[in-house]
Amino acid sequence: MTKPLLIEIGVEELPAIPLLKIVNTIEKSWKDILKEYLLDCDFEFIYTPRRLVLKHANIATKQADKTTEFFGPPLMAAKRDGKVTQAGEGFARKCGVSFDELSTMEKNGKEVLYFKKEEEGTATSALLQAMLEKWISSMAFGKMMRWGSRSDEFIRPIRWLQVRLGEDSISTELFGVQSDTKTYVHRMLNFDAVEVPTIAAYDEILAKGKVTLYPKEREVTILAAFDVLEKEHSITIERDFELLAEIVAITEHPKALLGSFDELFLELPPEAIVASMKEHQRYFPVFENEKLSNKFVVVSNAVTDDYSKVVAGNERVLKPRLADGLFFYRNDLKRGLLTNGLEKITFMDGLGTLTDKINREKNIAGKLLSLYREQVEKETGKSASELMDLMNETVTLAKADLTSEMVYEFTELQGLMGYYYAKALGKDALVYNAIKEQYFPLGEGAELPGSTFSAIVAMSIKLDTLIGLFSVGKIPTGSKDPFALRRAVNGVVRMVTEYDLSFHIDEVLTMLNELYADYETEKLLEFIVERIKKSLEANPSVIAAVLESGEKDINEIAKKVAALNSIVSQKSFKEQFSTFKRVANISKEVDLESELSVDSALFAESIENELYGDYASTMAKTYGSYEEKLTAMFALKPKLDAYFDDVMVNAEDEAVRNNRKNTVASIYKSFREIADIKEISI
Numbered sequence: 001m002t003k004p005l006l007i008e009i010g011v012e013e014l015p016a017i018p019l020l021k022i023v024n025t026i027e028k029s030w031k032d033i034l035k036e037y038l039l040d041c042d043f044e045f046i047y048t049p050r051r052l053v054l055k056h057a058n059i060a061t062k063q064a065d066k067t068t069e070f071f072g073p074p075l076m077a078a079k080r081d082g083k084v085t086q087a088g089e090g091f092a093r094k095c096g097v098s099f100d101e102l103s104t105m106e107k108n109g110k111e112v113l114y115f116k117k118e119e120e121g122t123a124t125s126a127l128l129q130a131m132l133e134k135w136i137s138s139m140a141f142g143k144m145m146r147w148g149s150r151s152d153e154f155i156r157p158i159r160w161l162q163v164r165l166g167e168d169s170i171s172t173e174l175f176g177v178q179s180d181t182k183t184y185v186h187r188m189l190n191f192d193a194v195e196v197p198t199i200a201a202y203d204e205i206l207a208k209g210k211v212t213l214y215p216k217e218r219e220v221t222i223l224a225a226f227d228v229l230e231k232e233h234s235i236t237i238e239r240d241f242e243l244l245a246e247i248v249a250i251t252e253h254p255k256a257l258l259g260s261f262d263e264l265f266l267e268l269p270p271e272a273i274v275a276s277m278k279e280h281q282r283y284f285p286v287f288e289n290e291k292l293s294n295k296f297v298v299v300s301n302a303v304t305d306d307y308s309k310v311v312a313g314n315e316r317v318l319k320p321r322l323a324d325g326l327f328f329y330r331n332d333l334k335r336g337l338l339t340n341g342l343e344k345i346t347f348m349d350g351l352g353t354l355t356d357k358i359n360r361e362k363n364i365a366g367k368l369l370s371l372y373r374e375q376v377e378k379e380t381g382k383s384a385s386e387l388m389d390l391m392n393e394t395v396t397l398a399k400a401d402l403t404s405e406m407v408y409e410f411t412e413l414q415g416l417m418g419y420y421y422a423k424a425l426g427k428d429a430l431v432y433n434a435i436k437e438q439y440f441p442l443g444e445g446a447e448l449p450g451s452t453f454s455a456i457v458a459m460s461i462k463l464d465t466l467i468g469l470f471s472v473g474k475i476p477t478g479s480k481d482p483f484a485l486r487r488a489v490n491g492v493v494r495m496v497t498e499y500d501l502s503f504h505i506d507e508v509l510t511m512l513n514e515l516y517a518d519y520e521t522e523k524l525l526e527f528i529v530e531r532i533k534k535s536l537e538a539n540p541s542v543i544a545a546v547l548e549s550g551e552k553d554i555n556e557i558a559k560k561v562a563a564l565n566s567i568v569s570q571k572s573f574k575e576q577f578s579t580f581k582r583v584a585n586i587s588k589e590v591d592l593e594s595e596l597s598v599d600s601a602l603f604a605e606s607i608e609n610e611l612y613g614d615y616a617s618t619m620a621k622t623y624g625s626y627e628e629k630l631t632a633m634f635a636l637k638p639k640l641d642a643y644f645d646d647v648m649v650n651a652e653d654e655a656v657r658n659n660r661k662n663t664v665a666s667i668y669k670s671f672r673e674i675a676d677i678k679e680i681s682i
Helices: 016-036 086-095 124-137 199-208 214-232 242-250 263-267 270-281 308-335 353-373 374-382 384-397 405-409 418-425 429-436 452-471 487-498 505-515 520-537 540-548 554-568 572-586 606-620 626-634 637-646 654-672
Strands: 002-011 044-048 051-060 066-074 103-107 111-120 158-165 255-260 284-288 293-299 346-348
Touching: 002 199, 002 505, 002 572, 016 124, 016 242, 051 405, 066 086, 066 293, 086 111, 103 293, 103 487, 103 540, 111 540, 124 158, 199 452, 199 637, 214 242, 214 255, 214 270, 214 487, 255 308, 263 520, 270 293, 270 637, 270 654, 293 308, 346 353, 346 637, 353 374, 353 452, 353 505, 374 452, 374 520, 384 429, 384 452, 418 429, 429 606, 452 487, 452 520, 487 554, 505 520, 520 540, 540 554, 572 637, 606 637, 606 654
Parallel strands: none
Antiparallel strands: 002 051, 002 158, 044 051, 066 111, 103 111, 255 293, 284 293
């Protein structure tokens, strides 16, 4: 028999971010609890800022009856000379009965002790208290609170509780709150508890009480209102879905409203206005003709006949925040980009101050600029000396905005405010753009720096952080990476491949290690190689094959992986590859580090001349890409097949045998210059 089950836990306003972080875990936890208590069924987990709700259309009213069979030791081992042995007594204890209540059964040709236990399923109503306590305790919100005289904790105080199974209200208690048959609607409509006569009436009562229960409905309501506002006012509202999820979590009756602020504040950089609106007020930015306008959208939770007061109130709140921002911005512009004070800010124990970090970054940037000088000169049209001066200026000023008032107020604008200040101060475009892009890419798939010059600045910052932290023992372990070193390597890989920059890992580290205390360079090399494996999108065995070749230039690794992966991904490759597996297997017996001499005078079969001639011709050509070269090398397959059909590689004559093995191994060795084909698995 099944019945509907409704559980509503009423709370004071839940903070959105902690809730959203674990919302999927909360749902999974209840699913696991249902399974644990043998009540597995479909359900909905729903939340508003004032309630956590579980709705089950059908849940069993009791657990299924359970039959458990116990098989024990052989009878002869359980009872000797008419006396029960320790083995017999132990089995009886395990079954929870006396020895005399046990029976026997034949199993595997022996008479063994046997007991069958019939357990009647427990009523669901009797289990709900324990299930709820387990569910509540599983919610790891992080920072918790206590209230009243209680010593137990939850994210916010619990104020009411409903547990309804069919027509019955199940007596349960959480944090001293006893369950009943009441709920609370929107507090601007009614402060008092409202009776819920049946589960079926629950949704309707909330709807009449201006509570939109389902998060998805609240989201749809907000987005639909955005569409209407855009059409009415010829504007574009930014769809920030992270902010939208937060708004959905803090509203029960969402109403999107259009407000405005004085155009004077548009003097501020757009990002500063957006940061102020989003971070402090949870407003959505508005654009007109693709430019930020002096309008915003606030999603109100109010219930009123006159929303103009709500709009006016939000406009009043926003004005002083923007006024402060404008004041800070103008002060910073007067002050200019100064590095005074950075020498007092510690970067990391063992790595000195931010000034020390800047000096190391300048050193790294100078070395990288020397490596890539021709490419940067070609891109910019500037001389080597001009570029070096601009690079030093860029790295020197890159962190100057950390002491600005704007970045103190909005830390997420670091780098960006430096860009605006450097631009306003008339600095070279290379300088201010590189300052803006110094932390790029900010994440997987995020925007890259817009030039090789900017990429060098960004790489210098990432390399200093990476090598520096390894040099003081701050090495990521397991899933923990507090300093985002994995992301730093991924960023370097992406920039190197985007701008086609030679980046030989060993050589670069050797060049830069003099700037740091001694550390285990091999550990850093292993870390970088592991990140390369993760950052390149290809068959893992293809990446392994390229790395096994000994290639240490990140850019060349990426090119080789892309080329080989393109070929390996072709449908026809699997059928062809057995030939090259054979090539690799035969080559195991050859010392590939030695010079592989092949004497054509020892060829006895015409196919030997044909294969070696085609191979020599293939390797003598110049190719435009690794893919072209690999395609030509894999095209040796028909000749290789004929060779293996007509030629006995393990000939009796030692000279002939070695000559034939060297022929095959030469082909394998040429492949290995790009990738070790024996590592490929498809």
